Amino acid sequence: MKELQDLLTGEKVVNLGKSQVVKGITNNSSKVQKDYAFFAIKGNSTDGHHFIEDAITKGASTVFIQDTSIIDTLKRKYPYINIVFSENTRKSLATASNKFYNEPSKYLKVIGITGTNGKTSVSNLLAQYYENAGYKVGVIGTINYRIGDEILSSGHTTPDPVQWFETLNLMKEKGCDVVVAEVSSHAAHQFRVYSTLFHGGIFTNLTQDHLDYHGTMENYFLAKREFFNQIQLFNDKAIASVNIDDPYGKRIYNDFKEKIDFITYGFEGEFKIKDYNLSLFETLFNIEYKGKTLNFKTKLRGLFNVYNLSASISFLIKDGFDIDFLKDKTLDLKPIRGRFEVVEAKDFIVVIDYAHTPDALENILKSLNQIKQNRVITVFGAGGNRDRTKRPLMGKVAQDFSDIVILTSDNPRFEDPNQIIKDILEGITQKSKVIVEPDRKKAIEYAIKTAQKGDIVLIAGKGHENYQIIKDQVIPFDDKEVVNQILKEI
Ligand SMILES: CC(=O)N[C@H]1[C@@H](OP(=O)(O)OP(=O)(O)OC[C@H]2O[C@@H](n3ccc(=O)[nH]c3=O)[C@H](O)[C@@H]2O)O[C@H](CO)[C@@H](O)[C@@H]1O[C@H](C)C(=O)N[C@@H](C)C(=O)N[C@H](CCC(=O)O)C(=O)O
Ligand SMILES: Nc1ncnc2c1ncn2[C@@H]1O[C@H](COP(=O)(O)OP(=O)(O)OP(=O)(O)O)[C@@H](O)[C@H]1O
């Protein structure tokens, strides 16, 4: 419970109501309870200002609004309610949530990871290193929100501000020292983590995704940039690791190098990838850092994981870790669920991977081509109600780097799966390579039955997901389980 005064960061109280007690915070009118503060947000699909009356009926003591034109009417109709005007209710929701949950990031080392691909991977790698060094670590991201093996909840990759600060507070109360969190572009753009004191940040890469939301690559970049802007706004001693091979990484580095203490990684980095050797069961790579060559060995597979490890290790060096300790621990790291996960069959292998962007698909396929003994058979689809323009690009990549392509459904959501497949086909010129099977289980079955000695079957797009979203139904579906079941039957 808080007093309204304790939650303000420069907003203007335009009407003082009967009671200033605030027992909870929400931007969702359906979650309002007695004495809650309701934040009206102009959203992407609707405007929270339409739900103010609903919130008051449910017992809100306070409403935060951004629309000046309704102030007089509200004051007249609801003189007993606190009415607070904010220039930006999204920011106010974050700052008030932070205060409501006692500013948890002040007591934690919070590290935010952003980029199109690799956020989940890097955050799980960082968590393992910190845990190996004896820290208690909270993880917030796509798979779930957890402390060690204790799962707290799950939802968006980055939760909304209320859940974000509530989760940080819970992690603090449960004794965490460190929190590693994925910060999606939607989150940065919507100020979901605004006002958090980040110890540091990591930028992995930026390639096409989410243009349904951001419209252009430049806007998508600006959302990622906004995260670094927020880091330095609330911490003038923040550290960060950035992929300098990526032109957008270079821009972030240049824009904030005076404000953030950076380390760069990549083939052009200060933490420089010199060479690497991929195989199905281990990866070797050499790093040049401060004039010394460091040899690393890991069970993680694929060149993209050399990048993810470089992101993590360089960040940890900046955070004061000993390089020999990091080299040792790299040997023991556990691979991440649904990311280049290998299932061995009789004389071929199946790889399950979460690639759901053109760049991710290209990366995994390039790595598979480097280690294949025979053909690469790729099964994939694309998510419905998401960026449509990435579909033909994914089709082209699959065609260019596979011997056989089996097009199927991912999470069609409210779209027609056949139309999504048609969109992917737009990018494919070599139609003879392609088989269309919208039923994902049948598509996987076809791929496995087609596989010959030395082949690699890649099943891409859903990784750890154990469901399929068809319209508003969430149906159990786990690529790995389906693969194992089919392998047992053949
Ligand atoms: C595009 C997007 O990010 N939308 C999210 C966002 O919606 P929004 O702020 O635009 O809100 P809106 O739905 O237009 O509604 C406006 C306001 O009215 C309120 N409202 C609405 C209805 C009502 O009855 N009462 C009420 O008060 C809403 O709570 C909201 O505050 O905030 C909502 C509430 O916090 C989220 O549920 C919603 O997630 C949608 C469902 C979603 O699918 N988001 C995905 C794309 C997403 O966030 N993905 C990222 C990136 C994934 C990745 O790359 O890893 C993620 O972080 O997961
Ligand atoms: N550093 C990387 N560069 C390019 N591709 C990568 C990289 N790391 C992972 N990938 C590819 O992207 C897929 C998803 O990886 P991961 O889950 O770590 O990314 P993410 O950024 O968390 O994705 P999401 O936006 O869904 O949260 C992997 O399965 C792999 O195919």
Ligand SMILES: N[C@H](CCC[C@H](N)C(=O)O)C(=O)O
């Ligand atoms: N976080 C990503 C996940 C995509 C996973 C893919 N299986 C899909 O459903 O499109 C997104 O929301 O775009």
Ligand SMILES: [Mg+2]
């Ligand atoms: Mg993720």
